[in-house]
């Protein structure tokens with residue numbers, strides 16, 4: 691099998707001091723093959739955002755290894771950052787700059803040739819052309835989400851990390867964005883990792899699901915695998931079983947099957 695695009699081994703992140711430590715991510719391992727959309731699920735505080743922040747190099751792990759597109763992210767992340775991108779409701783674009791200014795600044799930061807043309811193209815694709823002259827601070831939450839996705843797709847990334855990509859979007863726009871992401875993956879072969887609380891979104895988009903609780907991956911598999919293992923009809927019910935610690939009948943705890951996703 692070809693090398694996984696994302697490979698995480700024994701990744702741990704602890705916050706705080708010795709007196710009151712918080713283990714946000716606790717020894718997780720997984721591998722994601724090229725072209726897969728993987729969903730990171732878990733309740734509030736499960737460790738999803740911390741995991742994504744480490745994958746991006748925004749947070750340093752306490753221990754463990756991350757390989758992205760074959761490169762060691764902790765030592766050589768500059769080699770792959772231009773081939774990745776992300777969007778997160780927790781990372782705001784500068785409010786006083788217009789949408790066009792924001793996208794242009796990021797376009798230059800990513801070293802994109804023909805920035806002006808690319809900004810126009812991505813604005814058209816994400817239907818934000820009419821907001822180009824507006825300051826980002828004057829957009830609605832849903833409009834900001836679209837602009838954040840436009841920024842995330844500016845450099846045509848091979849790896850896209852999305853934290854709650856459709857949070858605060860109305861159902862119609864959210865559906866449109868999901869279709870856009872699916873088409874983008876099919877057209878480019880990109881690998882997408884998304885954290886989501888929307889189970890329908892995950893069922894529709896994801897070929898692999900990682901269920902987190904308390905910083906640990908407690909189960910994993912395709913949506914169909916998980917439905918079968920828990921004897922449920924919807925991923926929402928599986929999620930509730932896992933969140934409430936009702937184990938699947940006879941299934942071994944997934945933490946013992948670390949790293950089995952694509953190897």
Ligand SMILES: Nc1ncnc2c1ncn2[C@@H]1O[C@H](COP(=O)(O)OP(=O)(O)OP(=O)(O)O)[C@@H](O)[C@H]1O
Nearest residue numbers: 705706712714732733734735736737738739740741
């Ligand atoms: N900078 C920090 N300092 C201390 N603790 C932190 C920090 N960031 C996160 N945590 C803690 O780490 C744990 C995991 O948080 P994280 O934000 O990764 O969860 P999450 O799964 O993304 O949750 P949500 O669905 O609510 O966004 C939580 O207990 C949180 O309080």
